[in-house]
Amino acid sequence: MTDTTVREKPASAAPQRATKPGGPIGARIERKEDARFLTGAGQYTDDVALPHQTYASFVRSPHAHARIRALRVDAAKGAPGVIAVYTGADIPQSVGGLPCGWLITGSDGKPMKEPKHPILAQGKVRHVGDPVAIVIAESAAQAKEAAQLVDVDYEALPAVVDVRDAMRKGAPAVHDEAPDNVCYVWALGDKAAADAAFAKAAHVTTLQLVNNRLIPNAIEPRACNATYSRADDSYTLYVANQNPHVERLLMTAFVLGLPEHKVRVIAPDVGGGFGSKIYLYAEETVCVWASKLVGRPIKWTAERGESFQSDAHGRDHVTRAELALDKDGRFLGMRVQTTAAMGAYLSTFASCIPTILYATLLAGQYRTPAIHCEVTAVFTNTAPVDAYRGAGRPEATYVVERLVATAAREMGIAQDQIRRRNFIREFPYATPVALTYDTGDYEACLDGAMKLADVAGFAKRKEEAAKRGKLRGLGYSSYIEACGLAPSNVAGSLGARAGLFEAGEVRVHPTGKVTVFTGSHSHGQGHETTFAQVVAGRLGIAVEDIDVVHGDTGRIPFGMGTYGSRSIAVGGTAIMKAVDKIVAKGRKIAAHLMEVSDADVEFADGKFTVKGTDKNVPFAQVALTAYVPHNYPLDKLEPGLDETAFYDPTNFTYPAGTHICEVEIDPQTGETKIVAFSACDDFGNIINPMIVEGQVHGGLAQGIGQALLEACVYDRDSGQLLTGSYMDYAMPRAADFPSFRVDTRVTPCTHNPLGVKGCGEAGAIGAPAAVINAICDATGAKDVAMPATSERVWRVVRENQGRA
Amino acid sequence: MQPFAYSEPTTLAKATGAAAANADSRYLAGGQSLIAAMKLGLSAPAELVDLARLPELRGIKVEGNGAALTVGAMTPHAEVAASMEVGARIAALAALAGGIGDRQVRNRGTLGGSLANDDPAADYPAAVLGLAATVNTNKRQIAADDFFKGLFETALAPGELIMSVTFPVPKKAAYRKFRNPASRFALVGVFVAQTAQGPRVAVTGAGSRGVFRVKSMEQALARDWSAKALESILVPASELQSDLHASAEYRAHLVGVLAQRAVAEA
Amino acid sequence: MKIPFSLTVNGKPVSTEIEPRALLVEFLRGPLQLTGTHVGCDTAQCGACTVLVDGKPMKSCNMLAIQAQGANVTTIEGLAQGDALHPMQAAFRKHHGLQCGFCTPGMVLSAVGLAGQVKQPSEAQIREALDGNFCRCTGYHNIVKAVQEGLADMTA
Numbered sequence A: 001m002t003d004t005t006v007r008e009k010p011a012s013a014a015p016q017r018a019t020k021p022g023g024p025i026g027a028r029i030e031r032k033e034d035a036r037f038l039t040g041a042g043q044y045t046d047d048v049a050l051p052h053q054t055y056a057s058f059v060r061s062p063h064a065h066a067r068i069r070a071l072r073v074d075a076a077k078g079a080p081g082v083i084a085v086y087t088g089a090d091i092p093q094s095v096g097g098l099p100c101g102w103l104i105t106g107s108d109g110k111p112m113k114e115p116k117h118p119i120l121a122q123g124k125v126r127h128v129g130d131p132v133a134i135v136i137a138e139s140a141a142q143a144k145e146a147a148q149l150v151d152v153d154y155e156a157l158p159a160v161v162d163v164r165d166a167m168r169k170g171a172p173a174v175h176d177e178a179p180d181n182v183c184y185v186w187a188l189g190d191k192a193a194a195d196a197a198f199a200k201a202a203h204v205t206t207l208q209l210v211n212n213r214l215i216p217n218a219i220e221p222r223a224c225n226a227t228y229s230r231a232d233d234s235y236t237l238y239v240a241n242q243n244p245h246v247e248r249l250l251m252t253a254f255v256l257g258l259p260e261h262k263v264r265v266i267a268p269d270v271g272g273g274f275g276s277k278i279y280l281y282a283e284e285t286v287c288v289w290a291s292k293l294v295g296r297p298i299k300w301t302a303e304r305g306e307s308f309q310s311d312a313h314g315r316d317h318v319t320r321a322e323l324a325l326d327k328d329g330r331f332l333g334m335r336v337q338t339t340a341a342m343g344a345y346l347s348t349f350a351s352c353i354p355t356i357l358y359a360t361l362l363a364g365q366y367r368t369p370a371i372h373c374e375v376t377a378v379f380t381n382t383a384p385v386d387a388y389r390g391a392g393r394p395e396a397t398y399v400v401e402r403l404v405a406t407a408a409r410e411m412g413i414a415q416d417q418i419r420r421r422n423f424i425r426e427f428p429y430a431t432p433v434a435l436t437y438d439t440g441d442y443e444a445c446l447d448g449a450m451k452l453a454d455v456a457g458f459a460k461r462k463e464e465a466a467k468r469g470k471l472r473g474l475g476y477s478s479y480i481e482a483c484g485l486a487p488s489n490v491a492g493s494l495g496a497r498a499g500l501f502e503a504g505e506v507r508v509h510p511t512g513k514v515t516v517f518t519g520s521h522s523h524g525q526g527h528e529t530t531f532a533q534v535v536a537g538r539l540g541i542a543v544e545d546i547d548v549v550h551g552d553t554g555r556i557p558f559g560m561g562t563y564g565s566r567s568i569a570v571g572g573t574a575i576m577k578a579v580d581k582i583v584a585k586g587r588k589i590a591a592h593l594m595e596v597s598d599a600d601v602e603f604a605d606g607k608f609t610v611k612g613t614d615k616n617v618p619f620a621q622v623a624l625t626a627y628v629p630h631n632y633p634l635d636k637l638e639p640g641l642d643e644t645a646f647y648d649p650t651n652f653t654y655p656a657g658t659h660i661c662e663v664e665i666d667p668q669t670g671e672t673k674i675v676a677f678s679a680c681d682d683f684g685n686i687i688n689p690m691i692v693e694g695q696v697h698g699g700l701a702q703g704i705g706q707a708l709l710e711a712c713v714y715d716r717d718s719g720q721l722l723t724g725s726y727m728d729y730a731m732p733r734a735a736d737f738p739s740f741r742v743d744t745r746v747t748p749c750t751h752n753p754l755g756v757k758g759c760g761e762a763g764a765i766g767a768p769a770a771v772i773n774a775i776c777d778a779t780g781a782k783d784v785a786m787p788a789t790s791e792r793v794w795r796v797v798r799e800n801q802g803r804a
Numbered sequence B: 001m002q003p004f005a006y007s008e009p010t011t012l013a014k015a016t017g018a019a020a021a022n023a024d025s026r027y028l029a030g031g032q033s034l035i036a037a038m039k040l041g042l043s044a045p046a047e048l049v050d051l052a053r054l055p056e057l058r059g060i061k062v063e064g065n066g067a068a069l070t071v072g073a074m075t076p077h078a079e080v081a082a083s084m085e086v087g088a089r090i091a092a093l094a095a096l097a098g099g100i101g102d103r104q105v106r107n108r109g110t111l112g113g114s115l116a117n118d119d120p121a122a123d124y125p126a127a128v129l130g131l132a133a134t135v136n137t138n139k140r141q142i143a144a145d146d147f148f149k150g151l152f153e154t155a156l157a158p159g160e161l162i163m164s165v166t167f168p169v170p171k172k173a174a175y176r177k178f179r180n181p182a183s184r185f186a187l188v189g190v191f192v193a194q195t196a197q198g199p200r201v202a203v204t205g206a207g208s209r210g211v212f213r214v215k216s217m218e219q220a221l222a223r224d225w226s227a228k229a230l231e232s233i234l235v236p237a238s239e240l241q242s243d244l245h246a247s248a249e250y251r252a253h254l255v256g257v258l259a260q261r262a263v264a265e266a
Numbered sequence C: 001m002k003i004p005f006s007l008t009v010n011g012k013p014v015s016t017e018i019e020p021r022a023l024l025v026e027f028l029r030g031p032l033q034l035t036g037t038h039v040g041c042d043t044a045q046c047g048a049c050t051v052l053v054d055g056k057p058m059k060s061c062n063m064l065a066i067q068a069q070g071a072n073v074t075t076i077e078g079l080a081q082g083d084a085l086h087p088m089q090a091a092f093r094k095h096h097g098l099q100c101g102f103c104t105p106g107m108v109l110s111a112v113g114l115a116g117q118v119k120q121p122s123e124a125q126i127r128e129a130l131d132g133n134f135c136r137c138t139g140y141h142n143i144v145k146a147v148q149e150g151l152a153d154m155t156a
């Protein structure tokens, strides 16, 4: 049985500052962080200016693949303002390569190929933008000018940028260690069972799909500022990063060999990440290393052109997918073969994205009894590919939902019917691809989305559009995601080289005000508000009396950071556990004050009360007593009220929902407009609906951007990046979207105390398939490649005249 | 950005004099193309002669009882877009100016800068050519048909300064732009006008040698000013641009569709 | 060679000398330490650097500081009156029109610069008018709502 709460009104119609029974949890509270962002008082990494500041500029490869014959730096060293120039040759042998945090073991039992990823190129460059040297100068302009004087003699080598080309016999090898460019071949699921399902199928739907390469494009470019202190032989690194503790661990333990406790990593205000700021990058590592040599702080801020060339990209899959159905449209089996680009080097989590976060999601919301997926990961002469909002799950949803929609059309079954016929309805449900869904109600979200989208009125709208010479189409996408990364033991058995718990500390001050320290990081998600709401709700104090600190290894016990929609489910739970400890201790103090036994004291609404009486002490008095322990059980209890908790989840969480996109196409030009987009999602319990809706909107824009506008394109011959600026990479603008219609249904997560699942990626996961399915519906095409540019749509309209 | 000398002359003579004195100098108008190019190291002039303090280069004048409009070279796109005079007489020109780049760019970018720059995907060249306008410089008057010489190439001599552009008021005109979704420049832009000398059709964004006229369409429109008259006319794709954003074939198709829509709208 | 440079920034007169090649954004973020104006690109497209020059939104990354000679420049730091947010700032906060906050200063100033341009702009007009500002976080949905209300409040 699932506990389904259906809210009738769309969430957006709720009052602005409603305080529900139960306090601030569930309320649309305005964000605490906004005051500084709205007045220009935010402190992003580039805003941090340190005494004796110097500036760095990187010399980068103009070639996709080349041998470095010679490197001359004298002219650059002699240029005005230059303090130092370092190349790969200056990096000591003891410095390691940038590590990959997830070991994938191939189907052949062999570990993935892990060629070294040097922090400055050694002997060879492997993608356009590969850093070759760092120039440090008194000003950013001087560093940049001097960088142009570094003379590199390259011997250009043949390059491969497309996974299909990289797999060809005789293709140039990106790394000598992987002569066939294969990093690993990995599989999941029962192949024999899947083959048997296809053998008895009444219908088979087959699709060849390309999941287009994307560039994350957080509007704040990557940046860092590294400084060394001779006084205590320690380093401080400011960096635009989503998980400073992981950054520090990887940098100190695997690359620079520095004592971890001598390095403090601060991720101050961070202007968006979407995955691209999870990773340990070469630039900040080089700056930390060089900061001791130059004895002054070194700042580097990427120009947008550098971001295009060197941020980890997302997606880039080529897939063949098949769905087997019986005569009634019930799914019997699925077979998927995917080739996934890794880029030139393995980025921090690259290897687990097209495997652990992809193949495991291929069951979607459906009872498909047999699934088999084989993934070949391939090196190419491009920027590395890693997690970008959704990370593997958008690719999986795209495969599943394109297959389902296509099968329905081929078999003449209505889009909602084929889904209803196959939905999982009993929980917990163990999929054939290694996950166990704890709870959900997929039909509730489907119905909710159909209502939002006014599916009933669609035929009329289509007819009206036809009168104006326009084509209309409706596309469904029922996605699922595995969030709340992750049970460490499960992740470890799958190859993770780190734990995936989260830490939280709750420090109650003598006056009863609270500072919360979280290992999770906010770069737009609003933790300072949401986490304060969670604590305020439990402690019965005002949200304004709670401050949330994040992004500083010097202040926070530990943390794994923000990605995979894990913050509230894992980070929030860690904080709740710490709050539980505070309450437990507070109860003992209160019992002492009221001279009753601990068991007789209960805590609610900010008061410790003797059960069955109105005798109580308020929370603030208990806090004061903890720090002024005059009347205190010192023999049994330590003074102070400050607790830390680590939380390791027992399962993933499984947000799910249905998105419905309505498009209108101008058949003469192929121009495609999203006329409506409806999303009904189940994120479990919701702490702040305003923030959740914002997360959905942002994700949808990125998902629709992938479907209609965005593509990272490398020239197939030269390996040059053709979309190296916003002149050629189409970023979504306001006029590319309608206002979104969003709503939620709630089945609380069964295995965390808040009942939350996470909402950060849903939009980006669900939207692409919904958009493409809508275009196919409007045009009658079986497929249209993403991004569905006007030219592509114009072509499919011509090829499919009369088929819609 | 490379260092450069900067002057801000307050008389025309000083401006042209400064330009003449230094072959490596460039005029600075809104800077929306020039500064962007200098930042990327694509242009490195030794001296910038800022035209901002020359009021004679600004403003919009109605000429000869409303037969023509003269727009000063330093008039920003936003001012042309919002101008009542332009809106009332050549609405297509106001609409074109209002569709250039984005709002911030339109607040700075100027007519003179756009024409001198002659980006093959810029909008103004289509209007200048489509309306048979005259480019007035400090030295001479240049007919639109003689002004555009290819990609980023114009008839301007070194140091020659665009003062204004005179647009004859047409009987009818319209501009249809299909935007490049990334840059917002024209993937294809078609300007059609019914002028005193007959119909003109100018295309920007598509040509492999910059803005051009489609004579076959003009002839068809001379016989019959209607969208239908253009239906069977194809612009040969072989003369059009093929790039990341669109094939020549698609651009050729768009020229036809946009021309028909522009005629219907005019 | 530095040249004399005077202008008004957020209501305060500033007189100094600058190199002609200094961009307006470099001048604001550097010597004036007004770091609320952000840089998000190198091709004058993202709008994160938008400031008001004589009331009009312009991209401070794509103009020389010297081109603002004698002008009245407003940055995000100059909008609020003490602790009281400008109506546009307040509307962004109320409607959750910002997430990471990086695009926000440019977005807010661009929106403020719309005041008086069109009376009660429609949603579509607002979306068109934001053509010079990228936001990667919000999907623009709440920004549009905020701008609509902010403009109404500015004229109220």
Ligand SMILES: Cc1cc2nc3c(=O)[nH]c(=O)nc-3n(C[C@H](O)[C@H](O)[C@H](O)COP(=O)(O)OP(=O)(O)OC[C@H]3O[C@@H](n4cnc5c(N)ncnc54)[C@H](O)[C@@H]3O)c2cc1C
Pocket: B026, B027, B028, B029, B030, B031, B032, B033, B034, B035, B036, B051, B073, B074, B099, B100, B101, B102, B105, B108, B109, B110, B111, B112, B113, B114, B115, B116, B117, B119, B121, B122, B123, B124, B160, B161, B162, B163, B183, B184, B185, B186, C043, C044, C045, C062
């Ligand atoms: C983000 C962005 C988007 C854009 N989108 C579009 C678009 O969609 N459509 C479009 O058409 N344009 C677009 N542009 C270009 C814009 O219209 C520019 O304003 C225009 O191309 C140049 O005008 P300017 O006044 O800024 O000239 P500047 O950049 O100052 O100068 C450009 C060139 O013209 C020369 N020059 C300037 N004035 C004169 C003069 N009076 N006489 C002789 N030479 C002169 C300069 O020396 C320089 O070589 C865009 C620009 C940007 C930054």
Ligand code: FES
Pocket: C038, C039, C040, C041, C042, C043, C044, C045, C046, C047, C048, C049, C050, C059, C060, C061, C062
């Ligand atoms: S920084 Fe992107 S437009 Fe100015």
Ligand code: FES
Pocket: A219, A271, A272, A524, C097, C098, C099, C100, C101, C102, C103, C104, C134, C135, C136, C137, C138
């Ligand atoms: S709020 Fe992050 S880019 Fe707009």
